[in-house]
Amino acid sequence: MRDERALLERYLRDRGLKMTRARETVLTAFLGLESHVSVEAVIEAARRLDPGVGQATVFRTVKLLVDAGLAREACHDDGTRLFEHAYNHAHHDHLTCIRCGAIVEFIDTDIERAQEAVYRRYGFESSGHRLELYGVCPACAAEDTD
Amino acid sequence: MRDERALLERYLRDRGLKMTRARETVLTAFLGLESHVSVEAVIEAARRLDPGVGQATVFRTVKLLVDAGLAREACHDDGTRLFEHAYNHAHHDHLTCIRCGAIVEFIDTDIERAQEAVYRRYGFESSGHRLELYGVCPACAAEDTD
DNA sequence: GCTCAAATGATAACCCTTATCAATACATCC
DNA sequence: GGATGTATTGATAAGGGTTATCATTTGAGC
Secondary structure, three states: OHHHHHHHHHHHHHOOOOOOHHHHHHHHHHHOOOOOEEHHHHHHHHHHHOOOOOHHHHHHHHHHHHHHOOEEEOOOOOOOOEEEEOOOOOOOEEEEEOOOOOEEEEOOHHHHHHHHHHHHHHOOEEEEEEEEEEEEOHHHHHHHOO | OHHHHHHHHHHHHHOOOOOOHHHHHHHHHHHOOOOOEEHHHHHHHHHHHOOOOOHHHHHHHHHHHHHOOOEEEOOOOOOOOEEEEOOOOOOOEEEEEOOOOOEEEEOOHHHHHHHHHHHHHHOOEEEEEEEEEEEEOHHHHHHHOO
C-alpha cells in the first residue's frame, strides 16, 4: 500500500498531475478488493470510504491506475471491463469455469516459451498477450455425473 | 455456401425456428465478408442485398449464426464485438499489431499441447480458449528505426 | 389456403463509458 | 501563510453498442 501510493504519486508528479483525496480513496478501495473487479465494484468500495466520490472520477482514476502500472485490464466478456492488481502481481493467465465462474490464475512456462517462438516466427516484437482458457472445473463436472 | 445454408436450416428446424428471407440475407452477407467483421459491417453488407433489413434482425441473426456454429466471436477490445467464420475454418489464434492493427492468424501445436497440460493440471474439462498475442509487426518496427 | 406461433423492423430502452462544465481543491510561488 | 493558476471534481448529459418492446408481417404445417 505504501509502495503503491508512492508509485502513483511519482506517476502523477512526473506529469504535472495532482494527488487528490478522491484519487487516494479510489486507490485504497481498489487495493482492498480482490482480483477481477469491475469499475462498478470499485465505485461501491470507494463510496464506503467516502460516499461523495463521483462515478466519473472512479472511471478516470482506474484508467490512471492502469497507466501508472498499478492495475491491468483483464478479460471483458460481457461488455464490462474487469481490472486486476498489477503491482507486485506477477504476470499470469486465467482458467475460467464456464459453469460457476471460478477463476484459476496460472503461469505456464511452456506456453510462454511457445508464444515467444510465435513472435519470432512472424518477426513481431512482443508487447503482451491475453490468454483465457475456458472449461468445466472439477466440482461442476462432478455435479454432472450425479 | 450450400453447406452453410443447410447447416443453418437444420439448426433452425431442430428448434422449431423458421428459415426466413432476412436470415438468408444476413447469412449470405456474412459469408461474403472477410474475417473479423463487426455487426455494423454485416448490417451494411446485408442492406446492399436487401435495403429493408433492420439492424435488430442482424444482431439477432448473427447471434443465431454463433449458436449454429457458423460464426465465432473473436476479440473485442474497444467494446465492439467482432465475428469471424467458424464453419470450415480451423481453429486459430491471433497475433495483432498494436500500431497498424494488422492481424496474423496462426496455429501453434506447442501452445495447444501446453494448454491441454494446464487443463489436466487443474482437472478442468476443456471447452475452448482465447489467445491474443500483441506486438509490433515488422513493417511498423522498421518505421521506428527510420 | 388457414392458422398460429415465430420473426420482422422501428423505436425506445439499456448498460457501460466518456464528454461537458461550473465549482472546487491542489501545488507552487511569493 | 496566503494568493494564483491549473488540474480535478462531481452532477449531468451524451455517446456507442446492444437488447427489449410491440404491433405487424411472414413462414411452416395442417
